[in-house]
Structures are given as structure tokens and as C-alpha cells.
Amino acid sequence: xxxxxxxxxxxxxxxxxGQVLESVKKMIVAxxxxxxxxxxxxxxxxDSMEKAxxxxxxxxxxSPYKLIRQIRDIVRADAEMTNKAAVNDVSRYLLRxxxxxxxxx
Amino acid sequence: xxxxxxxxxxKIRGIVNGHxxxxxxxxxxxxxxxxxxxxxxxxxxxGIITQQAASLVxxxxxxxxxxxxxxxxxxxxxxxxxxxxxxxxxxIGRDPSPLSDAELAAIRYAKKxxxxxxxxxxxxxxxxxxxxxQQADNDxxxxxxxxxxxxxxxxxxxxxxxxxxxxxxxxxxxTGDSVTDWERVAQTEIQNAHEQGVADDIQSDYGxxxxxxxxxxxxxxxxxxxxxxxxDGVPKIFTLAELRANGDNVGKRKADWVATLGIVHPFxxxxxxxxPDGYTFNDSGDLVRIATA
Numbered sequence: 001x002x003x004x005x006x007x008x009x010x011x012x013x014x015x016x017x018g019q020v021l022e023s024v025k026k027m028i029v030a031x032x033x034x035x036x037x038x039x040x041x042x043x044x045x046x047d048s049m050e051k052a053x054x055x056x057x058x059x060x061x062x063s064p065y066k067l068i069r070q071i072r073d074i075v076r077a078d079a080e081m082t083n084k085a086a087v088n089d090v091s092r093y094l095l096r097x098x099x100x101x102x103x104x105x
Numbered sequence: 106x107x108x109x110x111x112x113x114x115x116k117i118r119g120i121v122n123g124h125x126x127x128x129x130x131x132x133x134x135x136x137x138x139x140x141x142x143x144x145x146x147x148x149x150x151x152g153i154i155t156q157q158a159a160s161l162v163x164x165x166x167x168x169x170x171x172x173x174x175x176x177x178x179x180x181x182x183x184x185x186x187x188x189x190x191x192x193x194x195x196x197i198g199r200d201p202s203p204l205s206d207a208e209l210a211a212i213r214y215a216k217k218x219x220x221x222x223x224x225x226x227x228x229x230x231x232x233x234x235x236x237x238x239q240q241a242d243n244d245x246x247x248x249x250x251x252x253x254x255x256x257x258x259x260x261x262x263x264x265x266x267x268x269x270x271x272x273x274x275x276x277x278x279x280t281g282d283s284v285t286d287w288e289r290v291a292q293t294e295i296q297n298a299h300e301q302g303v304a305d306d307i308q309s310d311y312g313x314x315x316x317x318x319x320x321x322x323x324x325x326x327x328x329x330x331x332x333x334x335x336x337d338g339v340p341k342i343f344t345l346a347e348l349r350a351n352g353d354n355v356g357k358r359k360a361d362w363v364a365t366l367g368i369v370h371p372f373x374x375x376x377x378x379x380x381p382d383g384y385t386f387n388d389s390g391d392l393v394r395i396a397t398a
Contacts (some may be wrong), residue, residue: 038221071187075291075292078131079288079396080284081228082287084277086111086120086123086125086234086280090117090276091276093120097113
């Protein structure tokens, strides 16, 4: 999943077009990733995705060394997605445990 | 809610740590993260990371290489300010510039250093999740007792507290700092690798006693201004050897910080530049030829 997202971001950084942004979102949803689109009802809210995309969109040309900045954007987006994936996995684990213990019906 | 036992807490710690370790591997590499083979295989089996992830993007090596190649690229007529990562890779691929053993060692060192901090971020992230869950655990226990007192205990209350949506939202709010921690580590180590690359390139061309200065951003911190500018705000000139000998400022008090080749502190973006012989800074901070009598 991380690879696909990185590839998608690398493509976005190169193209910087609205269509690419849309295809990135669709691809992530299609792959069953933990980061979904805005309006998703699974509880993720798509907030980190939006923020990551905004970060990239606002990576202005006034940065003295854009290349380093691009790397940072990828790293930042990865961290947000990592946090979300970790939290979702923990939530799933706790829910499964609660069901097995008969605490949730 | 039945209280979580040690094994269950360790399982949760492992889930969180696994995700952040994977991010560390894909940023700083397997070796840098100290991820042994079984641990890596386990992360692959869980679907958290793929075998290729570590090699797809290599930010530390890219940053070092970019620093190392910057002046060469400019001399060859490339506009590095407008260059994309893909373009950079393409140019490097077309005209490879083999690195010496010392330069490769510098990249390995930068990765290892970053990996060490990434491990700390992973452990801290796991700690935050555990702390939040234990608090929820305690809240749930209190809530359950209260409900028993009024003979109205329902599973719905627990379900509400532990629903995937509410718990995940709560955990994400609590662990947002982990993203900030990661950003600090990644940005700092990448900038440091970049500065080391610049320094090594200058040394390869002009030797260890090459004259250098740091370009200080106008909004730089007071410590960087004190270290790299004189009282008139003009950049001080050092030799590479002088800055290299100062090492770094890790673990030092601010009062003990010294001018360094790399970053002075996390999020430091002052940039090392080469000062040709016969040049100096005038009172306005512009680089000018030294007047001869």
C-alpha cells in the first residue's frame, strides 16, 4: 500500500494536475487503503488525505530547494497514513477482542 | 470491558510499532532501523510493508546526493531550483558520478542516525496508543460500575465507547503528535544529509581547508544567527575542517551549541556555501572580491 501511495504522490508531484489528484484518491480507495476519500463513512473522514494533498498543492515554487521539499512532502504524507493504519489496526484488534469476550453484541 | 492483560497490551504495542517501523524502513532502510530478518518477514506477512518498499524511495541518500551534486548540476547548466525528483534521478542515471567509499559511508551514517530517531518515534507512538487505551479501559471500568449501581448495565454503553469509529477517532487525536515527531526526525535528518553532501562535495573539490559560510534565513533562530553571523549580521567565514571538528549539537544545552557542518538543531535550514579564495562578505552581506592594494 505504501508503495502505491508513494508512486501516486511521485506522479502527482510531477504532474500537479487536478485529474491526477482525483485518480490518486480513487486508486487509494480502490485498493482498500486506510486513507479514504472525503465523505467516507468508515470513520476515517479522509482528513489526513485532504491535508496531505493540500500540503502538496501548496508546495510553492519559492522553496529554495524544491527537491528536498518534495521528499519531505512524501515523508509527511506517509507518516499521516502510517498513523491512521496503525490506529485502525488497533481498533480492529480491540473490537475483535470485545466480540470474543461477549462484551459487544 | 475486561481489562487488558500484559500479552494483549504487548500485542497492541507490536501493531503500532510495526507500522512505524515499516515507515522507518522505507525511509531510512532496513539496516538503519535495525530490523532483523524475522521482524522484516513478519511485517511483510502482515501486509504492512512490501519487499520493494525499502528501495523505492531513499530520501536520505537522495538528499545527500542532491547536496553533493548541486554545484555540479548548476555548472552543467541545470536549474536545480526547478528540478523535480524524477528529473534529478534521470540526470544522475544518464551521467552517473560514482561516490567514493567515504561518501558512501557518509550516506550509511546518515541513514543509521535517522533510523535511530525513527525507532524512538515508533516506540513513542506505541506508548501514546497504550496510554490512551489504558485510560479508556479505566473509564470503561468506572462507567460499568456506575451502571451496575443503577441496575442499568447495557452492552450498548460499552459498544458506544469502544465502537470502531469513536475509538479510532479518539486514538488518532491522541497520536497526532507522532506525525509531528516523525516530520521533525525526517526533515531534520534529510536536511542534515543534504548539508553533509554539500560539505563532502566542497571538500572533494577544494580540500578540508576550503572556506565556507552558512546562509542564514532572515527568520532563523537567534542561536543560528549568533553562531553564523557577526554582530553586523554578516556571515562569518569558517573552514570545513573547523566546522567538521565541532561535530554536532546532539544532547548539548543551547548555551553550548557550536557552529557545525550540518544542522545546528532540529528544523535548522541554514545552508552551507563555498567561499572562493579571494572573496569575502562586504558590510551588506554580499560576496565580493577582496580588494588588492
